[in-house]
Amino acid sequence: MTRTHNRLGVTPEALAKRRFLTRTLGGTGALLLAGCDKLNQSPALKKVLSIGEALNKNTHHLISGQMSMAQEFSPADLSPSFRGNGNTNPASADYKAMAANGFADWKLVIDGLVEQPGAWSLEQLRAMPSRTQITRHDCVEGWSAIGQWTGVPLAQLLAVVRPQPEARYVVFHCADSFGSAPYYESIDTDDAFHPQTLLAYALNDKTLPVTNGAPLRLRVERQLGYKHAKYVMRLELVADFSRIGGGHGGYWEDQGYQWYAGI
Amino acid sequence: MSEQAKAARPQPANYLYVRHTLPVRVMHWVNVASLTVLLMSGLMIFNAHPSLAWGKSSYTGRPPVFEISALRTSSGQLIGVTRIFGYQFDTTGVLGVSAGPNGQPAIIAFPPWITIPTSYSLAAGRLWHLFFAWILMFNGLFYLAYAFTSRHLQRDLLPTRTDWRGIGQSIRDHLRFKHPQGEAARHYNVLQKLSYLVVIFVLLPLIILTGWAMSPRLNSLWPGWVDAFGGRQSARTVHFVVAWLLVAFVAIHVFQVIVSGFWNHLRSMITGRYRITGTQRKARP
Numbered sequence: 376m377t378r379t380h381n382r383l384g385v386t387p388e389a390l391a392k393r394r395f396l397t398r399t400l401g402g403t404g405a406l407l408l409a410g411c412d413k414l415n416q417s418p419a420l421k422k423v424l425s426i427g428e429a430l431n432k433n434t435h436h437l438i439s440g441q442m443s444m445a446q447e448f449s450p451a452d453l454s455p456s457f458r459g460n461g462n463t464n465p466a467s468a469d470y471k472a473m474a475a476n477g478f479a480d481w482k483l484v485i486d487g488l489v490e491q492p493g494a495w496s497l498e499q500l501r502a503m504p505s506r507t508q509i510t511r512h513d514c515v516e517g518w519s520a521i522g523q524w525t526g527v528p529l530a531q532l533l534a535v536v537r538p539q540p541e542a543r544y545v546v547f548h549c550a551d552s553f554g555s556a557p558y559y560e561s562i563d564t565d566d567a568f569h570p571q572t573l574l575a576y577a578l579n580d581k582t583l584p585v586t587n588g589a590p591l592r593l594r595v596e597r598q599l600g601y602k603h604a605k606y607v608m609r610l611e612l613v614a615d616f617s618r619i620g621g622g623h624g625g626y627w628e629d630q631g632y633q634w635y636a637g638i
Numbered sequence: 639m640s641e642q643a644k645a646a647r648p649q650p651a652n653y654l655y656v657r658h659t660l661p662v663r664v665m666h667w668v669n670v671a672s673l674t675v676l677l678m679s680g681l682m683i684f685n686a687h688p689s690l691a692w693g694k695s696s697y698t699g700r701p702p703v704f705e706i707s708a709l710r711t712s713s714g715q716l717i718g719v720t721r722i723f724g725y726q727f728d729t730t731g732v733l734g735v736s737a738g739p740n741g742q743p744a745i746i747a748f749p750p751w752i753t754i755p756t757s758y759s760l761a762a763g764r765l766w767h768l769f770f771a772w773i774l775m776f777n778g779l780f781y782l783a784y785a786f787t788s789r790h791l792q793r794d795l796l797p798t799r800t801d802w803r804g805i806g807q808s809i810r811d812h813l814r815f816k817h818p819q820g821e822a823a824r825h826y827n828v829l830q831k832l833s834y835l836v837v838i839f840v841l842l843p844l845i846i847l848t849g850w851a852m853s854p855r856l857n858s859l860w861p862g863w864v865d866a867f868g869g870r871q872s873a874r875t876v877h878f879v880v881a882w883l884l885v886a887f888v889a890i891h892v893f894q895v896i897v898s899g900f901w902n903h904l905r906s907m908i909t910g911r912y913r914i915t916g917t918q919r920k921a922r923p
Binding site: 415421423424425426427428430431435438439443444445446447448452454455456457458511513514515516517518519520521596597598599627630631632633637638 | 686696698765857858859
């Protein structure tokens with residue numbers, strides 16, 4: 376059998392192989408992309424990929440311990456201005472009225488699975504022993520800003536309200552919303568009793584600005600920014616959060632973000 | 639058997655031998671899949687904040703070292719702008735602005751054809767990225783355990799004294815796209831060995847470490863360890879640069895595979911078998 380060669384000295388078989396190769400590579404790329412997009416709609420796949428979140432959460436807890444401390448910085452590291460993200464000015468009339476009045480009528484409510492529910496004014500919170508820390512805020516988007524926070528350690532307030540044994544999460548109900556969906560967040564009792572977990576009312580030695588969550592926001596330093604609920608109105612202790620909001624433990628969690636935001 | 643006796647033993651002109659063991663083949667393709675997903679989902683995550691800074695935070699008062707953005711001209715036209723160390727480039731069509739789902743120009747840092755998923759979703763990008771990061775890490779740990787215990791590392795990857803002496807020749811050969819023939823093709827050449835070692839012991843560990851450095855919880859493991867990279871934002875920048883160094887490695891790797899016998903190499907990474915073609919020339923040591 377004679378082999379036909381073109382002028383480059385390539386056999387038709389080799390050419391066919393090459394065509395097959397380029398098509399396969401190009402086709403694989405397109406298929407991969409289309410496939411990934413299709414797969415992204417599948418709840419089964421989401422379950423598989425979410426194994427990553429469970430692995431992260433459990434491994435991080437195992438190796439870093441409940442009381443591991445987030446890095447604290449020096450005043451020289453402070454960001455010139457602290458970026459406000461997400462909602463930076465809640466639209467509700469109630470909130471606007473409170474803000475206009477310097478939050479004099481605002482009260483933080485703590486209820487749910489507690490022995491002693493209660494409500495605290497801003498003045499009362501400011502009179503409590505406080506903690507000041509310079510920490511880095513890491514947004515899920517990728518940016519970081521360093522700010523100095525002053526507030527009441529959440530553990531102190533929890534000691535007053537005394538959570539019932541079945542309470543596992545603290546849910547933060549907020550004044551801001553995206554469309555009709557109110558912002559909320561939740562953390563477990565591990566983070567709630569952490570010494571750096573604060574309900575902060577001051578940023579860089581000044582009253583917390585509206586952009587950054589006035590009158591009170593959560594600082595939960597070992598997790599990403601979306602866990603740090605702003606415009607906090609009420610804390611609710613619950614055994615599970617499946618009946619709150621979309622059931623995933625937070626506004627962004629309901630949009631598909633991980634509940635465990637330690638990475 | 640002494641080297642001399644080996645050389646004296648007659649070898650068939652053409653033969654197949656098992657070049658890559660089954661574990662190496664499996665782990666190679668797991669790497670291909672996970673690095674592909676990690677790159678594409680990583681670019682999706684990058685698109686959420688297409689800017690790289692050096693330091694502990696993004697807002698240090700200094701401008702970013704790298705940034706992809708978009709601007710609109712007075713006539714309403716969208717222009718993709720990429721800035722590196724203050725130098726500005728028009729990258730419309732590729733970076734900053736590219737064709738959206740309806741074919742119209744849309745503002746997006748990396749284009750949809752290179753991200754997972756194709757349409758913007760930071761949540762989904764993170765889901766893919768943080769799952770395949772574990773696959774890559776487990777694969778890497780299995781590989782290290784295997785490479786040490788099977789002596790694959792010592793036998794096939796560590797350059798020998800002869801390798802080091804021949805490095806100048808190997809560089810000249812690579813520049814002329816000349817590849818070892820015959821028996822010499824049974825071993826990795828010295829530049830090949832060094833590039834694999836750099837990927838295994840420098841780039842992959844570095845990308846994993848800088849990935850961890852971005853985790854606020856892992857930051858608390860030993861407060862301040864992230865400053866070894868210059869801070870969290872520097873670590874993010876290193877993570878991004880190393881990702882592209884890995885892309886550069888893959889590009890050169892695939893190029894070398896193509897020019898030194900594509901089907902032979904591809905088969906050897908699938909079935910394990912590699913064909914040695916006997917030559918009249920004496921193989922270079």
